[in-house]
Amino acid sequence: MRKINLAKEEYFNSLVAVIIQSNLKLEPETFDKIKSTYDSMKDLHSKNLMGYIVENCQVATEKKLPICQDTGILEVFVKIGRNVFLEGNLENFINKAAAKAYSDGYFRKSVVSALTRENTKTNTPAIIHFEFIDGDNLEFYVVPKGFGAENMTTLKMFNPTASSLDIVDFILQTVKNAGPNPCPPLFLGIGIGGTSEKALLLAKKAQSGLVEIEHVTDEELSVVDSMKSEIIKCGNELWIGPFGLGGEGSVLNVNINVYPTHIAGLPVAVTFGCWCNRLKKLVL
Numbered sequence: 457m458r459k460i461n462l463a464k465e466e467y468f469n470s471l472v473a474v475i476i477q478s479n480l481k482l483e484p485e486t487f488d489k490i491k492s493t494y495d496s497m498k499d500l501h502s503k504n505l506m507g508y509i510v511e512n513c514q515v516a517t518e519k520k521l522p523i524c525q526d527t528g529i530l531e532v533f534v535k536i537g538r539n540v541f542l543e544g545n546l547e548n549f550i551n552k553a554a555a556k557a558y559s560d561g562y563f564r565k566s567v568v569s570a571l572t573r574e575n576t577k578t579n580t581p582a583i584i585h586f587e588f589i590d591g592d593n594l595e596f597y598v599v600p601k602g603f604g605a606e607n608m609t610t611l612k613m614f615n616p617t618a619s620s621l622d623i624v625d626f627i628l629q630t631v632k633n634a635g636p637n638p639c640p641p642l643f644l645g646i647g648i649g650g651t652s653e654k655a656l657l658l659a660k661k662a663q664s665g666l667v668e669i670e671h672v673t674d675e676e677l678s679v680v681d682s683m684k685s686e687i688i689k690c691g692n693e694l695w696i697g698p699f700g701l702g703g704e705g706s707v708l709n710v711n712i713n714v715y716p717t718h719i720a721g722l723p724v725a726v727t728f729g730c731w732c733n734r735l736k737k738l739v740l
Contacts, residue, residue, distance in 0.1 A: 458537070458592040460740060462544030467740055468553055471596060475557035478598045478736035479527045481517045485665070486643075486733055489708045493641065502703030506641075509698060509731055523732045527563035528600030530554045530582040533666060539592040550596075551580045566603075585657065594740040599664050605638035605728040609659075611652055614722035620679050623648065623724050624686050630726045631691050631707065636700020641708045643729030644687065648722070649715035655723035662711035663727045664735050672714050684710045698731070708733075 460467070482490075494510050497503040516523045532550055536542070555578040558565055565579040589595070610630045614622065627646060645663025647655040661668065669677065687710045697703030708731065717723060 457539055457541050459541045459543060460594055462542060462546065462549045468549065470740070471550070471553040471598075471738055472557045472560065474596065474736045474738040475530065475554055475598050475600075476561045478600050478734050479522045479524075479561060479563055480520055482513055482523065482732060483665075483735055486735070487513055489643075490641075490731065493705050493708060497704050499704045501701075502697050502705050505698035505701060505703065506705055513732075522561075522563060523734065524602060524730070525564060526566065526602035526604065527558070527561075527579075528602045528734070529567050529606075530558075530579065531585075531599040531601045531660070531664075532582050533585045533587075533597040533599070533661065533664070535587055535589045535593075535595040535597075537591040537593045538588050539590075540594055542594070546586075547584060550582055550584055551578075554578075554582045555580050596738040596740075597664065597666060598736045598738070600734045602639070602730055605642075605730045608634040608638045608728045609656070609726065611656060611723065611725045613652065614724055616720060616722045618722055620683055624683055624690075626724060627687055627726055628690050628694070631696070632694055634728060635696060638728035639730035640696050640700055641698055641705045641731050642691075643708055643731075643733040644691075644710045645727040645729065646683075646687075646710065646712040647715075647725040647727075648712065649717040650723060651717070651721075652723050652725075654715060655725040656727070658713035658715055659725035659727040662713040663729045663733070665711065666713075667711050668713050668715075671716055676714055680712045680714060684712060 490509055494506040558579040567576045567579045612626055643663055645659040647658025688707050691707035694706050695702055696706040698705050
């Protein structure tokens with residue numbers, strides 16, 4: 457059993473730093489998707505627009521400025537090792553770190569009361585998801601979520617007889633309906649199965665790059681690979697383009713998470729990540 461004392465200043469400062477960095481610098485995998493798309497573009501209009509995105513990422517990193525002015529509501533996926541004993545309140549630990557990060561980083565504080573719309577002035581509380589994993593680590597996956605993309609989230613409760621082609625058609629129609637609103641080019645997360653809220657969580661994790669293959673058969677993995685290829689191909693043929701201004705580069709990546717569901721249902725959720733699809737990881 458490993459004890460982790462959340463009162464340690466070192467742990468707190470590490471999480472604050474990761475939250476700040478999540479708004480200043482993209483993960484290499486994300487930037488590589490953007491850069492490789494830019495390099496492969498043939499349409500001059502699209503390439504010029506994508507060039508602004510590439511330049512924006514580089515300037516943000518060099519000048520230590522936010523990648524996007526919408527620094528989001530903070531979503532944190534926490535994976536707790538089963539051999540970890542936590543000393544302290546983990547939820548408070550995360551929210552205090554978030555408040556300090558958004559203050560120290562001079563980031564826009566966008567979190568308000570749902571009904572009165574009064575700003576909390578700290579960009580907290582964060583949206584926190586907890587799960588247990590094997591081992592003795594405590595892992596944080598930090599996702600600042602802008603709401604241009606978040607507002608396009610869609611859930612459909614399919615008839616259980618629906619085919620993978622029906623699901624792909626629904627996803628493509630959802631992308632088409634979203635148009636410029638989620639600030640393309642897009643990182644799409646798809647959740648299939650479970651219950652309604654499980655499908656949404658599966659989709660959100662997929663969009664953030666947290667792909668799960670537990671409870672998934674080899675046959676399902678094969679179907680998933682085919683669906684991903686079709687969504688990327690047909691999604692880019694929609695010609696939505698960077699910022700929704702038309703052209704190449706509508707969909708940068710698609711991840712799909714699948715989970716067993718009830719015999720009478722088939723929930724499918726689609727979540728959108730804008731072109732910057734921010735994510736940072738910390739392991740204690």
